[in-house]
Amino acid sequence: MKSIVVIYSPLCEYNGAFLGQLEEWFNNIDLEIITIPFDKLTTRELEWYKAAGVVIGDRFVRSVFIDVFSEGLLIDSVPLSQRKIIQGLGLEVEIGDGDATTSSEAIQVNPTNFRKILCRNEVEWNLLNFTNYHDEMKLCLENYPFGNPANRFHQRCYQVKEKIFTEVFIKEHIAGVFATWQGKVIGLLEVFPREIIKQYGYLTGTNGNDLDYLTVGCLEIGYGIPRTLMLDELMFHLEAAYPKFSRPLLEGIGRLEWPSGFTPYWVYDKYGFQQSEIINKRTKIMEKRIHKS
DSSP: OEEEEEEEOTTOTTHHHHHHHHHHHTTTSOEEEEEEEGGGOOHHHHHHHHHTTSEETTEESSOOSEEEEETTEEEEESSOOHHHHHHHHTOOOOOOOOOSEEOOOOOOOOHHHHHHHHHTTOSEEEEOOTTTHHHHTHHHHHSOTTOEEOGGGHHHHHHHHHHHHHHHHHHOSOOEEEEEETTEEEEEEEEEEHHHHHHTTOOOOOSSOGGGEEEEEEEEEOTTSOHHHHHHHHHHHHHHTGGGOSOSEEEEEEESSOTTSSSBHHHHHHTTOEEEEEEETTEEEEEEEOSOO
């Protein structure tokens, strides 16, 4: 029997859908699926990541969302593809990718109109806390820009990330900010203690004491919303929330050459973050002191 090892981060709720979809994709194929959350990695899996170039020296050079290995070789990564996994396994099976995602409802707001919406204070800005984190997660379940996980996977998505929020709120009263408009979550900026981000597979800095740092874990924009404008607004509203955090330092992963992408360099640069470490020519660790210790 062939087998795959699926390593995933509980920091991303969407992985609940990927795990469920994997089970459905290979339900009728003689294939063993072994799932390992990132915090349960052993030296065996770490060696696989080193061979794949994801670990250089003693550190990961990218965040781990979800990765599929076969016989120690990385054969697929986020977003998962049934066809790529089958090819990586060398199976003679031809089947489609199924329906892991559904489309978001057609909301399209151009930058000019979105500025008017902001000026009219139609957007509600929320501090992410223990009472509303399920609401915040609806962006990735119901308004994700690249397609939502199918409804049948939603409960598993919640379960994947719930324990993370429980750990975060033991250490901090809030975990970032999120925005809602017309009943939809249209943007979020999650900020977690560095040691939690690191433990569950996302890239962090290595300078200083982990217990002094918060790290941006996710910065995402809802479907149809102007991305660069909303990235700016989220960071602006996070800045107003700095006094709510107990730790003095905040860091994020600044990525060059993709201004509307995931945690772009420019938004950290604009809000006074300084480069503290270099991962590679396109990825920098940016940090900022947000209040006195």
